[in-house]
Amino acid sequence: MLSGESLRLRAGTLVHIPRRTVHGFQYSKGGGQMLEITGENARAALMFDALDRTSMDGPPDIGTLLQLRQQYGVVVDGS
Numbered sequence: 001m002l003s004g005e006s007l008r009l010r011a012g013t014l015v016h017i018p019r020r021t022v023h024g025f026q027y028s029k030g031g032g033q034m035l036e037i038t039g040e041n042a043r044a045a046l047m048f049d050a051l052d053r054t055s056m057d058g059p060p061d062i063g064t065l066l067q068l069r070q071q072y073g074v075v076v077d078g079s
């Protein structure tokens with residue numbers, strides 16, 4: 001989803017997401033990989049790095065996720 005619009009993308013697609021744009025992603029059946037290149041002050045990338053370090057053995061703990069989200073200033077849009 002990018003700014004309220006659902007997109008179905010194929011392998012190798014390059015997507016530019018402007019700063020402060022509401023977005024999300026979901027892999028289709030079978031999973032996938034993503035390479036994220038972020039700017040100098042991108043706090044979400046730091047949040048995901050921290051989350052990876054806390055959830056090596058399974059799904060992340062929701063309390064930890066919420067704490068990290070707040071710590072790194074990541075806003076979750078409820079729409």
